[in-house]
Amino acid sequence: MQTLSYLRPVLASRVTSQSLAELEREMLAIVSTGDAFDSLAPCQAVAAASYHLGSGGQRVRARLALHAGSCLSLTAKDAMTLAAACELLHNASLVHDDIHDRDTHRRGQPSVWYKFGDEIAICAGDLMLSASYLCLSQFGRVAKLPELFALMHARVASAVRGQCVDLKRPRRSVLSIDEYKKIAVAKSGALLSLPTELALLAAGHSHALGLARQAAESFAIGYQIYDDLQDVEKDAARNLQKNEKSNSNTSACNIVLILQADSAYSRPRDEAKKIGLQHLLQAASSSTKLPARVGEAIHTMAMALHEKLRIQE
Structure with missing residues (x-):
């Protein structure tokens, strides 16, 4: 995925550099819980998880929670x-995604599996996943914890389901646009909506969870389309390489390639752009209906990306 660096000023109004520095310390401390860092037998999963967290990232989900x-x-x-729990979950998913996709670099440095091997990378992702639940257990309103844990599991399960669908698509099958959207929503929308949903649930606004999820899911589709438009040539080349090796013609999960395979669309890039713009406007609309101005961040994110996509060649 392309960088979300343009979103940093969008989410800066209520999030300070001091709080982000505290977030980094919190995540590293949680990941290291129970590890003695014995010089004779250091835990490689802790080292790999710490390496990944230290590589940076925009911390968009943490910023949304804060x-x-x-x-x-x-x-x-x-x-x-809430911010640390969501960010640990997201980073666990990135480590596992890189294994599945065989991406050798993440954030400008070797990805965890490429540096430490598949086995350690799996353990590092699992460690961050478990650490996110440990982090959430420290939430102060104890009576809310059962609901918060249940919500977090539901969103993790959705993300896992989306990844499984993407990984196990039958050979020689081409996705429909609806299938593409479902995968984008499950893989990206679930963990993107979680920060806002957890905060709403914790504050007693469970009635607004549906709107928060609508906004995040629409944004996730719009962002995935924006990302796909940047990566058409790369995804097409990767798809060709896979087909030559496996004797299959499964299309990469890129909306432009999906539209190219359908003779009904003579200008697939323009059609993809149109769909993306529509979903970003839907995200902005849903976000304005959230209570206590919670949706301001998502609204501004959606409109900022809408403008970038609108002027994109």
Whole structure:
């Protein structure tokens, strides 16, 4: 995926550099819990997870949680707990995604599996996944924990389901646009909506969870399309390489390639752009209906990306 660096100023109004530095310390501490860092037998999973977290990233999900927590008057500690839990989940998914996709680099440096091997990378991803639940267990409003844990599991399960569908598509099959959207929503939308949903649930606004998910899912589709438009040639080349090796013609999960395979679309790039713009407007619309101005961050993100996609050649 392309960088989300342009979103940094969008999410800066309620998120300070000090809180982000605290977030980094919190995540590293949680990942290292129970590890003695014995010089004779250091835990490679901890080292690999720490290496990955240290590679940077825009921390968009953490920023969304901190923004929502501030809007909803959660304590700074509780907002940080939600932010760290969501960010650990997301980073676990990235480590596992790189294994599945055989991507050798992430954030400008060797990906975890490429540096440490598949086995350690799997363990590092599992460690961050488990650490996210440990992090959430520290949420101060104890009575809310059963609901928060259930919600987090539901979104993780959705992301896993989407990944499985993408990985196990039958050979010689071409996705439909609806199937493409479902995969994008499951793989990206679930963990993107989670920060806002957790904050809303913690603050007693469970009635707004549906709107938060609609906004995040629409944004996820729009962003995936924006990303696909940057990667058409790369995905086409990767797809050709896979087909030559496996004697299959399964298309890469790129909307432009999907539209190219359908004779009904004479200008697949333009059609993809149109679909992406529509979903980003839907995300902006849904976000405005969220309580306590929680949706401001998602709305601004959606409109900023809408403008970038609109002027894209």
